[in-house]
Amino acid sequence: MGRSPCCEKAHTNKGAWTKEEDQRLIDHIRIHGEGCWRSLPKAAGLFRCGKSCRLRWINYLRPDLKRGNFTEEEDEIIIKLHSLLGNKWSLIAGRLPGRTDNEIKNYWNTHIKRKLISRGIDPQTHRPLNEKNHHHHHRCFHRQNHPYSSFRPKKIESITLEENNCTSSSMTTDEEQQQKRESNHDQDINLDLTIGLAPATKRESTPTSSSNSAESRLQQPVSSSQLYGGESTRPVCLCWQFGGERREMCRDCQNQSLYHRSYC
DNA sequence: AACTCGGTCAACCGCTCCCGC
DNA sequence: TGCGGGAGCGGTTGACCGAGT
Incomplete structure (x- = not known):
């Protein structure tokens, strides 16, 4: 039994995101919006796990993020x-x-x-x-x-x-x-x-x-x-x-x- | 200049929760 | 009602970088 893996690990990139991957993700979300993280990588042409895409977007790419030091x-x-x-x-x-x-x-x-x-x-x-x-x-x-x-x-x-x-x-x-x-x-x-x-x-x-x-x-x-x-x-x-x-x-x-x- | 060490932070992992069937 | 899948969360890891020696 056990859970099915969240993604096909053999064919997914790991580690730091490239500019190109970022842009693909941004472009995709700009058009289709957030959600359906599991299917997003395939739809966006990314060799990434859906969870990884979500994290990248939420923690780094979201336009409303405030960068810089904490006050x-x-x-x-x-x-x-x-x-x-x-x-x-x-x-x-x-x-x-x-x-x-x-x-x-x-x-x-x-x-x-x-x-x-x-x-x-x-x-x-x-x-x-x-x-x-x-x-x-x-x-x-x-x-x-x-x-x-x-x-x-x-x-x-x-x-x-x-x-x-x-x-x-x-x-x-x-x-x-x-x-x-x-x-x-x-x-x-x-x-x-x-x-x-x-x-x-x-x-x-x-x-x-x-x-x-x-x-x-x-x-x-x-x-x-x-x-x-x-x-x-x-x-x-x-x-x-x-x-x-x-x-x-x-x-x-x-x-x-x-x-x-x-x-x- | 080379090396070590500690700090930082992006990303991953594993678990839990919730929803739909 | 129970199960499976998707999503979210918190803890941890590891790469990178700068300061110190």
Whole structure:
């Protein structure tokens, strides 16, 4: 048994892309749009795996990509979001228009980790490095217990995460709150992360270049299955509000009265 | 000039999720 | 309801490059 391979490995190129391959891919997507990655290589005359084409397009060729160094503000946003979401690079990327998950992941591993360590903060837990008494419950969305990774409830209804006022049942003491404030020190970004109910929508059923833009991804409802591993029963929308730029709910959530149940 | 080493980042791999049949 | 295939995601790899010796 076993899965069929995603492509005919014997006849596919690997490694760095050539300019000609890039151009073929760009031309093809310009005409036909994104999607059908499996069949795209053949249609575009590329000897590449579909996955490779997709990655090349998303991480390098997409016209809406922002190249260049990360700003200080972007750094802080990434740190904040990572403290909430853990290594959910695609979700973090969704909050940074023009940046890709791969780019952010690399940037995290090469720059931000060191930056946090130099601040005396553990990049995984976002707690002070010298802290001896490690609780298994720390930040609301620390990797070990945030709902996007190992903690996968069968079903969620509606979630509100307010970083500045975390209502974690395990984050109860003044001491812990104080530690949390210290670990945030100069980060005064207002980061309210809200997960609410949204009407069921098909996940990127008709992918287009616009539907994959970072901004549209933010507006796009994220199903709970995407977040929790496929066992939940209702789609969930992520409304992210922070930095004073996006205080409004998305259209889907505005249509829902079910909202704001404290979580974490 | 040659070599080593560490940092960076594009690309690959393997797994999971979701949808359609 | 179960299965297979397509797509997406996160972790890892390895080529490349510049700084240091």
